Amino acid sequence: MAVDGGNMAQAVIDTAYNERKRLHTGRSRTVAVVLFGLLIALGFFLALVVGKADPNTPPTCDGKTMTRHSECRIWSSRGGGGTYSYDEMIDRRESGNGVWRVVGFGGAGVAAVLMVVSIAKLNPNRPWGQPVGAACPRCRELNLREKHTVHSVTRGRTTHRYSGIVTLCTPACGFSAIRQR
Ligand SMILES: [Zn+2]
Structure with missing residues (x-):
């Protein structure tokens, strides 16, 4: 061409x-602050809502609430299948929630650092x-x-x-x- x-x-x-x-x-700074602010909010949402530690609520098995003495059988083609007790199902749920806390707080932390850097770099003065x-x-x-x-x-x-x-x-x-x- x-x-x-x-x-x-x-x-x-x-x-x-x-x-x-x-x-x-x-304007550049406003855009950056709004963008990173949304990412920080998303990180906290993932960590505190999606990944909320909740060891006392009964676990569910295939959508049904488990009772103390029920077991949950999970079939999985990717491994991790088997029969799980009430307490084991809570552990599974909590370890999944822990991953969301790491992702959420980690992402919010990175976004906060980038926000501070962009506020300094995009200072209108x-x-x-x-x-x-x-x-x-x-x-x-x-x-x-x-x-x-x-x-x-x-x-x-x-x-x-x-x-x-x-x-x-x-x-x-x-x-x-x-x-x-
Ligand atoms: Zn000139």
Whole structure:
């Protein structure tokens, strides 16, 4: 496919503009906090509701509540079949619940760490990119900052990635440039 180099360079610059805007309005951070907040809630739900420790409720066998003296026969083609007593069925249930607690609390912990990292990284007061030690050719001020930026275009199953180091001046000046690494 023929690629129009000029248009793609402008597309990468536009991507950088959009990233800077989302960073400074705090939108990126809001999205990250909501997303990780939902994952933390899901983790707690799995750990505390799905994986709730419940050693006193009678176990069920094939959907029927067991009594103290009943047995449960489980057929399984994957192993783990057999005949289980009331207490053994409670143990089976509790070990299954334990797995959900590990998954739930583990997932919530990872999401919490990622949330803290993204709050710091996506701080709206944090400037976009790295400072450039040269004056802007348009406004002559030392306001230039640069960042490696990727613009992805998906056509069907193929994703094309165009990237470059984008240099931006302040929005008031509007100067932009792109170069390859
Ligand atoms: Zn400038």
